[in-house]
Amino acid sequence: MIKPLNDNVLLKKEVTENKTASGIILSTNESKEENIGLVVAVGDGKIVDGKKIAMTVKVNDRVIFDKYATTEIKYKDEEYLLIPEGKILAVIE
Amino acid sequence: MIKPLNDNVLLKKEVTENKTASGIILSTNESKEENIGLVVAVGDGKIVDGKKIAMTVKVNDRVIFDKYATTEIKYKDEEYLLIPEGKILAVIE
Amino acid sequence: MIKPLNDNVLLKKEVTENKTASGIILSTNESKEENIGLVVAVGDGKIVDGKKIAMTVKVNDRVIFDKYATTEIKYKDEEYLLIPEGKILAVIE
Amino acid sequence: MIKPLNDNVLLKKEVTENKTASGIILSTNESKEENIGLVVAVGDGKIVDGKKIAMTVKVNDRVIFDKYATTEIKYKDEEYLLIPEGKILAVIE
Amino acid sequence: MIKPLNDNVLLKKEVTENKTASGIILSTNESKEENIGLVVAVGDGKIVDGKKIAMTVKVNDRVIFDKYATTEIKYKDEEYLLIPEGKILAVIE
């Protein structure tokens, strides 16, 4: 299990299915929806001036993030992203 | 529904219609008006030193923004921009 | 009407008239006077530590500004510049 | 023995074994798992405003790190990485 | 009249005269003395934490400045430089 430290958040990137005219489904990460992900795990929060700042996002949130702020990792054949919470811009409700 | 976090603002970019001499309307985002947008949703405000800073812009404001500070997203076939409020420079009244 | 936010200032760039030997007037923005502008509107001032900092420049001031700090906008066929007040370097009196 | 200073952490990069179809094992660091490492030694912690900040990671933790924040060193024919603790993003439990 | 704002200083660049062997005087700004200027006007000083910091240089000082920190302006056919006082490195006495 991956446990993010501080204010880091573990995301699973959404895979967009592109259906062609003939019904063939193309799985791709190349669309503009590439900055939507699912929260898989969250850190305990950053400590600022000795106080822990609570996290806003929670597991299972679908979030929009700044894709230039992520670290890509591969673990047990799955790909994940780690990102500091401040680079998560919005939640899809 | 997209809910911006902290001081982020969700914008819909304005599409400028360019009418040619013969009356054909060309829809384009390439004009200089490309940094005008409509506020679709606003975050709750950033927390600084434990206090929440209220947002100045509100839904339906037409705003001028620094286009280099935006994150483009596509959601349900619509394109949006996310931008921190501090990068919104003016409101069109 | 464009209402600048915070410490932003709305400028109208000065157009320099270059008279040729034969008296023809060439209108151009390409001269070195391209960083002189007229203040059209000012924001309410930036809030620092909960206090609003009053603006120094005012509408109708002719000012010299750092042209690399501007955002160009086009609104109702007129071109304007938005610039934070701190990037206005001098007033022409 | 290498003793990290301040908030630095000494890591040993994990070597991923890639088994080919015929069972040949290829040892490589080139996979995406290249940002997983084992903590070999930790510093005493950074001093901020006269107070020592305790370290969160400990020897033998398997960690995920920002690979662009490391300093590579070779010591007694072994390769190690030094990284400030803040650039360790997650622990694998 | 150009009135610098805050801690800005208005300079007139010195023109170096290069005398050729035959006594012809070449006026040039291309020599290494291009970062020497004459103070023409000074701002009122920057406000830091609500207090105005007095200016050190004064009108008619010959000063040496960091030429990469200047903004070039042309006003009534004269060329000037605007520079924040902190980028003036020395006074020639």
Next chain:
Amino acid sequence: MIKPLNDNVLLKKEVTENKTASGIILSTNESKEENIGLVVAVGDGKIVDGKKIAMTVKVNDRVIFDKYATTEIKYKDEEYLLIPEGKILAVIE
């Protein structure tokens, strides 16, 4: 004698001897051990808010440093490095 100022440290880079199969010794700085050095002199420490911060490393320590933070100098035909103490990452004990 070179006396480092503030928190600077004077290092002598270690020269790695590469022995070839035939026993010939090649002296080289090109190995990965190029960021190991010997402390030759240390500054008195940086002054922060009026208080001197004591130095952690001392003369004769073998240290690992961030090689991109050094200033190379040549003095009396010897080559040295100057580096701020914060860029020394570990001590070899």
Next chain:
Amino acid sequence: MIKPLNDNVLLKKEVTENKTASGIILSTNESKEENIGLVVAVGDGKIVDGKKIAMTVKVNDRVIFDKYATTEIKYKDEEYLLIPEGKILAVIE
């Protein structure tokens, strides 16, 4: 006379004499000793939070400096360097 402002220091770069085998002396600044200089004048010190910080280096010190932090000037046919004191790394005693 050049009087440095604040924490600036005026240096005269050392010219290294390279003697060839036949005894010819070549004067050059191109050696690695190009970051050694002689202190010619010092500023009064920087003011931080209303208090003047005394200068550490003094006239006639031979110092080692970060050559990328200098401003080159030419004054009365002599070449000098201006550098903030914090970029002087060591004194040669």
